[in-house]
Amino acid sequence: MNRRQWFATAGAVAGATALSGMMSRVASAAAPYPSRPIRLIVPFIAGTAPDSMARTISAELAPVLGQPLVVENVGGAGGIIG
Numbered sequence: 001m002n003r004r005q006w007f008a009t010a011g012a013v014a015g016a017t018a019l020s021g022m023m024s025r026v027a028s029a030a031a032p033y034p035s036r037p038i039r040l041i042v043p044f045i046a047g048t049a050p051d052s053m054a055r056t057i058s059a060e061l062a063p064v065l066g067q068p069l070v071v072e073n074v075g076g077a078g079g080i081i082g
Helices: 003-029 049-065
Strands: 038-042 069-073
Touching (some): 049 069
Parallel strands (some): 038 069
16 A cells, blocks of 8 residues: 555545544434424315324324324325325
């Protein structure tokens, strides 16, 4: 290994070490998920079968997650929205 290769390798290792140190700080500073109510978007109007299913699932899932689930009905576009 010549001098040029050694410096290139050492620089790459130093850069990777510096980046990994920054990434660990970002991960530790993140808020625990979920920290606010969860929006469950249903791409159909209220009163339909998918709406009823979403409301049943949200009632069962909210105690498990410890956060309320808010069902939002967004009708239109043939179910593409959501």
